[in-house]
Amino acid sequence: GEDVEQSLFLSVREGDSSVINCTYTDSSSTYLYWYKQEPGAGLQLLTYIFSNMDMKQDQRLTVLLNKKDKHLSLRIADTQTGDSAIYFCAESGSSNTGKLIFGQGTTLQVKP
Amino acid sequence: NAGVTQTPKFQVLKTGQSMTLQCAQDMNHNSMYWYRQDPGMGLRLIYYSASEGTTDKGEVPNGYNVSRLNKREFSLRLESAAPSQTSVYFCASNEVNNQPQHFGDGTRLSIL
Numbered sequence: 001g002e003d004v005e006q007s008l009f010l011s012v013r014e015g016d017s018s019v020i021n022c023t024y025t026d027s028s029s030t031y032l033y034w035y036k037q038e039p040g041a042g043l044q045l046l047t048y049i050f051s052n053m054d055m056k057q058d059q060r061l062t063v064l065l066n067k068k069d070k071h072l073s074l075r076i077a078d079t080q081t082g083d084s085a086i087y088f089c090a091e092s093g094s095s096n097t098g099k100l101i102f103g104q105g106t107t108l109q110v111k112p
Numbered sequence: 113n114a115g116v117t118q119t120p121k122f123q124v125l126k127t128g129q130s131m132t133l134q135c136a137q138d139m140n141h142n143s144m145y146w147y148r149q150d151p152g153m154g155l156r157l158i159y160y161s162a163s164e165g166t167t168d169k170g171e172v173p174n175g176y177n178v179s180r181l182n183k184r185e186f187s188l189r190l191e192s193a194a195p196s197q198t199s200v201y202f203c204a205s206n207e208v209n210n211q212p213q214h215f216g217d218g219t220r221l222s223i224l
Contacts, residue, residue: 008152033212042116042202042215043155088154098143098162098206099170100213104154 006089006103013111018076020106022089027070029091033100034063034074037086046074046087076108084110114138118203118216125193125223133188133219135203143206144186145213146170146178148199155202161186193223 003025012018024032030051035043049056049063049072056063062075076083086107090100119134137144142163147155147170157170161180175197177189186205190197200220204213 031212035215042217043204045212045214048212098208098211098213099145099157099160102155104152 004089004091004101004103006087006106008104009107009109011109011111012079014079014081016079018074018079018083018108018110020074020076020087020089020108022072022074022103024070024072024089024091024101026091026093026101027067029093031092032063032065032072033090033092034061035088035090035102037088037105039085043088079108079110081110081112084108116203116205116214116216118201118219120219121217122220123222125190125221127194127223129193129223131190131193131221133190133201133203133221134185135187135216136185137203137205137214138184139205139207139214140183141205141207141214142183143208144180145204146176146186146188147202147204148172148197149202149218150199158188158201195223197221198223 005023033048034046036046037043060077064073086105088105089103093101116137145160146158156172159178161167164183179187200218202218203216206213
């Protein structure tokens, strides 16, 4: 079945790089997404990658996709305290309905 | 620049009471979704509507009903609220398959 797994917690120091990892099961997923959720707010789309790409860079964010291992990562360079949030990985799956399958979310704690 | 609007933002109910959560989007999206978010469990899909006039069950539909009133609005109803339905509820929408979903800010529901 479709499943997305993430580690639950990551702590880094301000200025360091953060790497949040995700594994998924559905190799037919067309898109893979990263969302950010700040306390008390909804999910905000950070970035996404098409399944035929290996890497996508957007300012401080780098997404790496390893299709063979079904592994997705999000790297945040020069992590700031404002990056503290929950980060969700999601895959589009094999359904044609627009549904997404979300991971449990990784809480990123940035220490000053 | 409203996007997805959910009302109310907070609600406290007693066990057995009924309640309708409202969601509206102004992006002319075809598909709309209702999720619940519980600690450590990520987002779980309750119901979705792939297009106006259609609704389908998601992962956790028991105890809920939905109505796709028109293209803009998708409501979620709890007919007889139970403490297990205490959660944060999110509505989302997207245009077509494999497009990112856009989220509302959530409704925080407590059932005593």
